[in-house]
Amino acid sequence: MEKDLDAVLTDFPKDKFRDHLVDWFLSEKRDLPWRENKDPYRIWVSEIMLQQTRVDTVIPYYNQFMQQFPTLSDLANAEEEKVLKAWEGLGYYSRARNLQTAVKEVQENYEGKVPSTIDEISKLKGVGPYTAGAILSIAYGVPEPAVDGNVMRVFSRILTISDDIGVPKNRKIFEKAVKALISHDNPSAFNQGLMELGALICTPTNPACLLCPVREECLAFEKGLVNELPIKSKKKKPKPLQLVVGVIQNQEGKFLIQQRPENGLLANMWEFPTAEVESDTVQKNEILAFFLNEKYDLQSGKFNYLFSVDHIFSHLIWKMDVFFAKTTSNVESETYRFVTLDECKELPFPVVHQKIYQQIEKSLL
Numbered sequence: 001m002e003k004d005l006d007a008v009l010t011d012f013p014k015d016k017f018r019d020h021l022v023d024w025f026l027s028e029k030r031d032l033p034w035r036e037n038k039d040p041y042r043i044w045v046s047e048i049m050l051q052q053t054r055v056d057t058v059i060p061y062y063n064q065f066m067q068q069f070p071t072l073s074d075l076a077n078a079e080e081e082k083v084l085k086a087w088e089g090l091g092y093y094s095r096a097r098n099l100q101t102a103v104k105e106v107q108e109n110y111e112g113k114v115p116s117t118i119d120e121i122s123k124l125k126g127v128g129p130y131t132a133g134a135i136l137s138i139a140y141g142v143p144e145p146a147v148d149g150n151v152m153r154v155f156s157r158i159l160t161i162s163d164d165i166g167v168p169k170n171r172k173i174f175e176k177a178v179k180a181l182i183s184h185d186n187p188s189a190f191n192q193g194l195m196e197l198g199a200l201i202c203t204p205t206n207p208a209c210l211l212c213p214v215r216e217e218c219l220a221f222e223k224g225l226v227n228e229l230p231i232k233s234k235k236k237k238p239k240p241l242q243l244v245v246g247v248i249q250n251q252e253g254k255f256l257i258q259q260r261p262e263n264g265l266l267a268n269m270w271e272f273p274t275a276e277v278e279s280d281t282v283q284k285n286e287i288l289a290f291f292l293n294e295k296y297d298l299q300s301g302k303f304n305y306l307f308s309v310d311h312i313f314s315h316l317i318w319k320m321d322v323f324f325a326k327t328t329s330n331v332e333s334e335t336y337r338f339v340t341l342d343e344c345k346e347l348p349f350p351v352v353h354q355k356i357y358q359q360i361e362k363s364l365l
């Protein structure tokens with residue numbers, strides 16, 4: 001395909017394409033909070049939040065995050081628990097943790113100034129080729145490609161690239177194409193124009209070709225291939241995982257919560273004690289009792305079923321059965337605490353466990 005791409009690029013009307021895209025972006029761009037200025041820190045935060053999350057969802061989180069952590073040093077010096085709390089609801093919490101690790105690195109190694117070269121910026125935690133290209137082009141005017149799934153879709157159509165956009169190694173092909181076409185006068189408007197085109201016009205289904213600023217140059221439109229491209233392999237279905245959750249209340253009416261391990265999914269967040277099980281009900285009770293009995297002297301010696309709740313991640317589904325028990329124990333440790341439901345709300349809690357305390361609030365209190 002690379003040979004074909006070279007041939008396509010040779011004949012492609014590059015200047016016309018660039019001008020149409022950049023002019024359209026400059027006149028039609030949406031007013032978004034991260035476009036207020038070229039502060040690389042603000043752009044960085046927006047790009048991390050926008051990964052796997054829609055613009056409309058991100059805006060209120062972004063505004064609130066910027067109020068809480070207006071500068072890079074505010075974020076670098078913040079407690080991790082506060083950062084996770086501000087991120088709560090956006091999901092993919094490793095993004096927040098990596099972002100904070102990286103801004104600390106910028107503070108320590110680059111005197112608080114976000115690096116402006118591809119080599120330096122790419123070394124920061126959580127900064128992949130897309131984020132690096134977006135920050136460099138938008139904040140510093142460096143002509144680096146910023147290729148995500150949207151840009152691959154748009155380029156697949158414009159240049160009729162038939163390589164599967166679901167295969168990670170094919171990103172290189174699209175980066176090469178963007179490098180060949182990017183505007184050196186205004187790389188920021190070019191990259192943002194591509195992103196905006198993918199979001200508003202060249203959408204996954206029913207692209208609005210009749211409103212498209214680059215329709216004249218678009219090869220898929222010319223050849224009637226708009227509905228055939230891009231080629232994208234199907235994602236694997238999320239794997240179901242059976243979990244039991246213990247809502248355990250002490251004699252003061254407080255609930256036991258535990259902190260998740262510092263690595264892996266939802267790292268360091270708080271939750272009601274949770275264990276993975278086979279689906280059989282009797283076994284669930286046994287596992288819960290075993291899980292907690294040693295430390296927690298359960299009054300009834302048995303958990304009562306409350307309700308079930310599912311939560312879908314990109315790669316797995318948590319199928320959770322929630323049980324209730326009373327305890328006379330008050331034992332706490334670094335990773336186990338007894339708290340009121342109001343105190344739960346002050347801690348970083350995964351959304352599905354928030355659903356649980358909301359249900360408990362309704363049914364138990």
Ligand code: SF4
Nearest residue numbers: 202207209212215218
């Ligand atoms: S003409 Fe249609 S397919 Fe081509 S870039 Fe524009 S919206 Fe996408």
